[in-house]
Amino acid sequence: MSATDDPARKDDDQDVLAAELALGVLSGSERDAALDLAGTNAAFAAQVRAWEDRLHPLGATIVETMPSATARAAIVTRLGLGDVPATTWWSTLALWRGLALASVLLLVAAIALPLLRTDPAVAPALVATLSADGSGVRYAATAEAGGTIVFVLAQGEVLSGRTHEAWLIPAGGEPVSLGVVGEGAARLVVPQHLQAALKDGATLAISDEPVGGSPTGKPTGAVLAAGQLRSL
């Protein structure tokens, strides 16, 4: 078997080509040919992927820079994502950390209100601040017209290997799971049959659960934060 027939050598050459493509040193027709190969040959594409993963840490020292708001708007427009709130900056963790809880509530009301889906015929929006003695976790919650609640983690964090699960506890009733919340903002849908329970005095709670949420359908872990919905 000659050197050029040796399959192991060919594989090696192909892997080196994958490395060169991932590194970015190819140009012109050589680069085009390699890109074409990646598009048609799954094994080669996998080799390129593996090299991208290997080389990725080399970019650790590249400095982060904010792109312009125009760039963001252009992407939103191009993908037709038009009616997503123009600024989700209010959902970033960096904003909420360092704010006193009272300010959090005011900010949620001031910023979130114009973004909420509101229907004048429906009850006014409700807000809640969720906290608990001895717990470092705090959430701000806003109930929107249409039966959804937006939860924003205002303080604390989700521990590795755990999740935060949100519950609605109607007056005199059992907790009903709304879903998993955590870093940033989450919009959860309240089941149809409970939407009448979304009113002044309804209790929201956050429990500590395993990844994937409570396996039983009822809270299994500690109550990290709780509070009552109030109309503004």
Added chain:
Amino acid sequence: MINAEETGQLLSRTALRDRLAFTALYDGTSPKLFGICLRILRDRGRAEEALQEAYVKIWQRAGQFDREGGNANAWISAIARNQAIDLLRAGKKSAAALDEADCVADPNPSPEQSAVLASEGRRIDRCMAELPDDRAQAVRAAYVDGFSYEELAQRYNVPLNTMRTWLRRALISLRECLER
């Protein structure tokens, strides 16, 4: 940049066309991806062009990552890098622009950055340290600044085939080191 696990989760939701997840993904990762494009293209306007194309691809291909798995941040960074390099290669480079390459920031980590990297024990940095200095520098410059073989050969003042051999051997050494 948000961590790879969070990026992966947002990509899964993006694959299901969750627009809130996609905008959260953009907000959490665009400063890094823009930094990557800016470093390669050295021009804000072109970098934003590359960034736009990158996020359109991320939106379109999120399902592909979901199926394949791997490091989500590496996946999106590679999309951004490839877009930037495409734009870079497509632009006609004048001789003057090529000379500017000498004025580019040192791709090697600063002492502070090195300390951070060392403390995180990145295997690639240990493996890069096993390469001869000039080969390691060439690999880093290629990755961070997007230099082609031709540009690297000029920059290091060696024949093109020499640079190809240098880098190929360096890449093979890196692969062997990382697989240990």
